[in-house]
Amino acid sequence: MAGVIITENGYEFPTWKPHWYTREKLNKYYRQLSDNDPDIRRKFYKLLRISSSAFIARRDVRFVIFSRDNWRCVHCNQSDRIQVDHIITVLDCANGWISLEDLNKENNLQALCIRCNASKPHTHRTPNRVNNINNA
Numbered sequence: 001m002a003g004v005i006i007t008e009n010g011y012e013f014p015t016w017k018p019h020w021y022t023r024e025k026l027n028k029y030y031r032q033l034s035d036n037d038p039d040i041r042r043k044f045y046k047l048l049r050i051s052s053s054a055f056i057a058r059r060d061v062r063f064v065i066f067s068r069d070n071w072r073c074v075h076c077n078q079s080d081r082i083q084v085d086h087i088i089t090v091l092d093c094a095n096g097w098i099s100l101e102d103l104n105k106e107n108n109l110q111a112l113c114i115r116c117n118a119s120k121p122h123t124h125r126t127p128n129r130v131n132n133i134n135n136a
């Protein structure tokens with residue numbers, strides 16, 4: 001499969017590499033997030049969401065995550081209509097729960113069916129959970 005490096009252990013996860021122009025803007029907004037300007041936070045979120053959604057829709061990204069999760073929803077175990085989902089979401093990233101670097105890494109992505117994804121609570125995260133992801 002194009003873009004996927006095959007290793008002894010299976011497949012190496014592709015690296016999220018936004019276009020340089022997008023990356024420059026994201027890094028600029030990211031550095032300014034601590035200023036707590038809602039306009040900057042909104043711009044950051046919108047741009048990051050577009051870039052991250054495109055990344056997790058990639059065929060090679062889907063293949064690696066779905067293979068790892070046995071082509072089933074990690075929540076309800078069904079294999080129908082599964083999607084790649086950010087465990088700690090893009091919005092959480094805009095709110096400082098996860099770093100820009102870690103958002104699109106393999107250990108923050110999971111296979112989730114459309115139904116479980118839609119019913120995922122938006123405020124279920126705990127700092128403990130975030131630390132586990134960051135230290136993984």
Ligand SMILES: [Zn+2]
Pocket residue numbers: 073074075076077078112113114115116117
């Ligand atoms: Zn499910």
